[in-house]
Amino acid sequence: MAEHDSSGKMAGVRNVAVRAEAAIVIGGRRLTIEEVVSIANQRRPVALSPDPAWRARIERGADFLRRHLAQGATVYGVNTGYGDSCVVDVPMELVEVLPLQLLRYHGCGMGQHLDDAQTLAVIAARLNSLAYGFSGVRHVLLERLADLINHRVLPRIPSEGSVGASGDLTPLSYVAAALVGERDVRFRDELCDARSVWAKLGHTPLTLAPKEGLALMNGTAVMTGLACLAFARAAHLTRLAARLSALSTVALDGRAAHFDPMLFEVKPHAGQAEAAAWIREDLAGREDTPGHRLQDRYSIRCAPHVIGVARDALSWVRRDVENELNSANDNPLIDPDGERVLHGGNFYGGHIAFAMDALKVAVANLADLMDRQLALLVDDKFNNGLPRSLSGAAPERASINHGFKAVQISSSAWTAEALKLTMPASVFSRSTEAHNQDKVSMGTIAARDCLRILELSEQVAAAHTLATVQAARLRLRINNTTPIPLPLQTFMDSVTAGSPFVDEDRALESDLRALTARIAACDMVGGYGGEDQHE
Known part of the structure; x- marks a missing residue:
C-alpha cells in the first residue's frame, strides 16, 4: 500500500x-x-x-x-x-x-x-x-x-x-x-x-x-459501494454456474445437444445465449452417448435459461449502479456556475434498492439451480451409474462411506436460507423522523441482503464444485475414454489441487471454506463475466 x-x-x-x-x-x-x-x-x-x-x-x-x-x-x-x-x-x-x-x-x-x-x-x-x-x-x-x-x-x-x-x-x-x-x-x-x-x-x-x-x-454511498461489490460477485457467479453446468453434463453423461446455437437464436435473450455459448465452449468436442435419456432434466437442460436471467439483469443493474455512483446525491445541492442552492431529494436510493432486490432474486435462482444439479449428481437413481452419494471408496469399504451426502444436505440448507431472504426490502418503506422521511428506499438493507444471499450462494457453488469434480473423476473410473474438454480439465485440476479426490470420508469444512473464499474473490473462472457488458 x-x-x-x-x-x-x-x-x-x-x-x-x-x-x-x-x-x-x-x-x-x-x-x-x-x-x-x-x-x-x-x-x-x-x-x-x-x-x-x-x-x-x-x-x-x-x-x-x-x-x-x-x-x-x-x-x-x-x-x-x-x-x-x-x-x-x-x-x-x-x-x-x-x-x-x-x-x-x-x-x-x-x-x-x-x-x-x-x-x-x-x-x-x-x-x-x-x-x-x-x-x-x-x-x-x-x-x-x-x-x-x-x-x-x-x-x-x-x-x-x-x-x-x-x-x-x-x-x-x-x-x-x-x-x-x-x-x-x-x-x-x-x-x-x-x-x-x-x-x-x-x-x-x-x-x-x-x-x-x-x-x-x-x-447513497453505503448502498452504492456495497452494490458495486455485489455486482462483481454476482457476475462471477453466473460464469461459474455455467462452467459447473457444463461439468455436470459431463459427469452425468448428459447431452451437449441441449446447448445447440439455434435453440438460442430463436429465443433471443442475450444473456441466455451468452450462458449457452459458455457451456457450449466448455463442452467443445464432446459427442452425446447414444442410449441415454433423450432429454436431460431441467436443471441441466435449462441451465442457460436460468443463468441468462441473471446475465440480462446485470446489464441494467450496471446501468443503475453506475449512474448512482456517478451522481451528486446529497441535499441541498450547490450549483457553482449558476450560483444557486437546490433543495431536493437526490439522497433517495430507490434505484439501488430495486436493483439489489432484483439481483438477489437472480442470484438465489443460481443457488437453486446449482443445488438441484448437485442433488442429481449424488442420487444414484438419477446420475447415470455414478456411485451413491459420489462415494469414492473401494468396494470393500463402500458400506461405511457416505461421500457427499452431508454436503448435499448442507447445500440444501444454504439454498433455502438464500431463497428465504429474497423478500424485497424496497417495499418495506417506514415513515420515520417525525414523518419528514415518510417514504424511504431501504436501499442499504437491500444491498446487505444481496451480499448475504451471495455469501450463501457461493457456499452452494463451493459444494457443487467439489461434488461435480468428484463426479467427473468417478465418471472417468467408469469409462476412462470419457472426453474431458481442456477448459473443464484445467478447472478440475485447479480444484483438486486444493481439495483432493474423496476416497475415504473426511471432514470437508476447510475445503469448502477455502473454495468459497476463492469464489467470493472472483478467482474461479477467468474474469468475472461482467467486463464485457461495459463499453
Missing part, C-alpha cells in the same frame, strides 16, 4: 510496490464498478484529478456557499436544523459547530461492522459523488477522503441503521467522524482512535466547514 506524506505526494511503499500510474483518478470523469472493486479488493490507490478547471469548480462551489451565507441566506442543514427540524433557525455563532452535532448524534449504528473491502468501496463512492462539484465542499475534504483510501484509515462502520433516504446518514457518520478525529478506525491492522492516526500521518483532524458534515453523510 502506498504511503503519502502530509502534502499528499507519494512518500514510499509499505508491503507492496504500487506504481503511480496505477492510481484511479477521481474527478472530472465517470467511475466504473470495476474501478470501485479494484480500490476495494486490490487496494488500488486513488488520485484526485490534476485538472485545474476541475479543482477550480470544486473551490467555486465552496466559495459561493460562504458568500451566500454571509449575505444572510437560509440554507437547509447549514443554518437550520436537520430533517423535520429544518424549521429551526441556527444562529450564526453555532453554524460552525452544527456539522459536529450531526455526525455525533448519528453515532448509533448497530450490527456487524463492514469489512475492509466494503469500507473502501463506501469511501470511494462518497468521494466520487462529492467530486462532481455540486456539494459545496472544499478540495481539502476530498484530499482527506483520498487519504482514508490511500493510507487505509478505515472507519468502523456498523452495517445497520440506514433506511436509505435521507441517504445513509448513520453509517456515513462514521466516515465523517474519522475525518474529524473521532471514533475508532482500523489502521495497519490495528484498532486505533482516529485522532492518533492523523497524528501519525502528520495531519491534524479536519475541521468541517458548514454543510460538509451533511455532504459527507447525506448520500
Whole structure:
C-alpha cells in the first residue's frame, strides 16, 4: 500500500510496490464498478484529478456557499436544523459547530461492522459523488477522503441503521467522524482512535466547514459501494454456474445437444445465449452417448435459461449502479456556475434498492439451480451409474462411506436460507423522523441482503464444485475414454489441487471454506463475466 506524506505526494511503499500510474483518478470523469472493486479488493490507490478547471469548480462551489451565507441566506442543514427540524433557525455563532452535532448524534449504528473491502468501496463512492462539484465542499475534504483510501484509515462502520433516504446518514457518520478525529478506525491492522492516526500521518483532524458534515453523510454511498461489490460477485457467479453446468453434463453423461446455437437464436435473450455459448465452449468436442435419456432434466437442460436471467439483469443493474455512483446525491445541492442552492431529494436510493432486490432474486435462482444439479449428481437413481452419494471408496469399504451426502444436505440448507431472504426490502418503506422521511428506499438493507444471499450462494457453488469434480473423476473410473474438454480439465485440476479426490470420508469444512473464499474473490473462472457488458 502506498504511503503519502502530509502534502499528499507519494512518500514510499509499505508491503507492496504500487506504481503511480496505477492510481484511479477521481474527478472530472465517470467511475466504473470495476474501478470501485479494484480500490476495494486490490487496494488500488486513488488520485484526485490534476485538472485545474476541475479543482477550480470544486473551490467555486465552496466559495459561493460562504458568500451566500454571509449575505444572510437560509440554507437547509447549514443554518437550520436537520430533517423535520429544518424549521429551526441556527444562529450564526453555532453554524460552525452544527456539522459536529450531526455526525455525533448519528453515532448509533448497530450490527456487524463492514469489512475492509466494503469500507473502501463506501469511501470511494462518497468521494466520487462529492467530486462532481455540486456539494459545496472544499478540495481539502476530498484530499482527506483520498487519504482514508490511500493510507487505509478505515472507519468502523456498523452495517445497520440506514433506511436509505435521507441517504445513509448513520453509517456515513462514521466516515465523517474519522475525518474529524473521532471514533475508532482500523489502521495497519490495528484498532486505533482516529485522532492518533492523523497524528501519525502528520495531519491534524479536519475541521468541517458548514454543510460538509451533511455532504459527507447525506448520500447513497453505503448502498452504492456495497452494490458495486455485489455486482462483481454476482457476475462471477453466473460464469461459474455455467462452467459447473457444463461439468455436470459431463459427469452425468448428459447431452451437449441441449446447448445447440439455434435453440438460442430463436429465443433471443442475450444473456441466455451468452450462458449457452459458455457451456457450449466448455463442452467443445464432446459427442452425446447414444442410449441415454433423450432429454436431460431441467436443471441441466435449462441451465442457460436460468443463468441468462441473471446475465440480462446485470446489464441494467450496471446501468443503475453506475449512474448512482456517478451522481451528486446529497441535499441541498450547490450549483457553482449558476450560483444557486437546490433543495431536493437526490439522497433517495430507490434505484439501488430495486436493483439489489432484483439481483438477489437472480442470484438465489443460481443457488437453486446449482443445488438441484448437485442433488442429481449424488442420487444414484438419477446420475447415470455414478456411485451413491459420489462415494469414492473401494468396494470393500463402500458400506461405511457416505461421500457427499452431508454436503448435499448442507447445500440444501444454504439454498433455502438464500431463497428465504429474497423478500424485497424496497417495499418495506417506514415513515420515520417525525414523518419528514415518510417514504424511504431501504436501499442499504437491500444491498446487505444481496451480499448475504451471495455469501450463501457461493457456499452452494463451493459444494457443487467439489461434488461435480468428484463426479467427473468417478465418471472417468467408469469409462476412462470419457472426453474431458481442456477448459473443464484445467478447472478440475485447479480444484483438486486444493481439495483432493474423496476416497475415504473426511471432514470437508476447510475445503469448502477455502473454495468459497476463492469464489467470493472472483478467482474461479477467468474474469468475472461482467467486463464485457461495459463499453
